[in-house]
Amino acid sequence: MASRTLRPLLNRSRFQCLHTQTPRYLSKSTKHHSAEAPNQSTPHERTTHFGFETVAEAEKEARVAGVFSNVAESYDAMNDFMSLGIHRLWKYIFPFSPPFLTERPKECEGRSRTKANPQTRDHFVHSINPGTSLPTTSPSTEPQGWKMLDIAGGTGDIAFRLLDHATHINASPSSTITISDINPSMLSEGRKRSLSTSYAHSPRLSFLLANAENLHTVPSSSIDLYTVAFGIRNFTDKPKALREAYRVLKPGGVFACLEFSGVTNPLLDAMYKRWSFGAIPLIGQLVAGDRASYQYLVESIERFPKQEEFRDMIKEAGFHVPGKGWEDLTGGIAAIHKGIKPVEKA
């Protein structure tokens, strides 16, 4: 019974995949043009993809907004389905490391380790290790905290963890974060959730309604850490967003991105595809009564550039990429990409 309902879905997705091969190249070539001469084509001529569909760039933003307005409240449940629940492991598992790797500054040695919020055991956040500072030479000089910007961070999930980590692990109460999202309903969900944290109404937390491709309210070279978790695949013009990230980051600042990616093991990949294309839209229909939004989310994951390709996009924006450029999580279902803005030598 179940297989009979799933099969047409699978077939359809495969068909769509073939069908959109040509537009895929089209959108790629327009991307190149825009890099060379951004003003030559008018917005309504340029196309991008919305899941497996090809749509005008101007239209994508509105449609993505529609999707996220629809799923804002059930967003975490959806992440559960999408990552087979493993996103909780990515968030909670503390990578094995000796105690002095997670060194604590002298001033917080009196505090017990158990006081740290268990939520700070987040692999993404831990690998970034926000809030660290240079050892202070005199006790009077307070080390400067990090200025962080969490893009597409509507629900505040990552942002609160970043603050927690900075505060409890690295004793940096001066670190601040701005949660930015293009979607007002996602942002108000974040505001709602922030009330149950210790950061509610504190100057350490602020909200910004903005398009990641144009952060004109954020000054250039002002941010230590730019994070975007499970958001960048929804951007209309990814290279432009990356260039904007490059602009707002301080020299030496970090761009960190957590995103669904290409599963490296072909067998696991086949199973994961079957699950995501077959089951998730169905679950979306049953749980949230909204099939189209969930279909889009699945397709957008499939369409997002794979690890090497995205790494090269980050490089193209001017970043220096550490190591091979990314870290696969659970066989590549998701990946952490990082880039560091190089310091210009005079």
Added chain:
Amino acid sequence: MATKRLLPLSLRLPKPSSLISRKYHTPSQPSPSPFPALETAILTSSLPHIPEHGFTPTTLRLGAHAQGYIPASQNLFPQGAFALVHFHLWRQREALKSCVVVKDAGKGVGVGRKVKELTWERLLGNREVIHRWQEALALTPLPSNLPTALQELHALSDEIWYLAGDTSVDTSWYTKRATLSTIYAATELFMTTDKSSDFKDTSQFLDRRFEDSRVLGEMVGSVGEWVGYNARAGLNVLRSRGVRI
């Protein structure tokens, strides 16, 4: 594949920075560094901070600071403080090439003597950081670090035998490197607790290990000879009895 072969040689060859390790050695081309330029600069300026701050992310941040980078730039090193350990190992190994024994003084010196000298030279490379070296040793057995650490150890013993002028191509190639790796690792561990002046105790410890390996080598050789002799004798006895072997 076919199109790749049509490219000019310069495009076909991987860029030096993308070469993590090369499978062969050639004296005409220096081995590529496993660290890109930016990382090398930061790690180099981190080294002076190791005696005070040890093999820790703090040292990395101080090194980054010296290069004009902010604390967030520690994300350049996904393996964290182990990058410092790796860099130290690599740098000290490279430094052996300019060692006196190799260059001119080593004309009439035998291979065994050179190996001893080079091993001692390499151990003295840890002199400045020896009080912090146990931190580095604590980092190496982590599953993510162990392969690199073992590769470095092998590369070191390989380098020492190569520089000493060893050209063996038989199975002793393997046993020589395995023995030297063991001796080196043991002596290095001993050195971390050595409080004697000029590491005299370590030097004696090293001599004893080389002596052990010589005795052990002789023993293995003698046993092998005995087994071989008896096997051949037994075979001949059987043959003399008319067994067709």
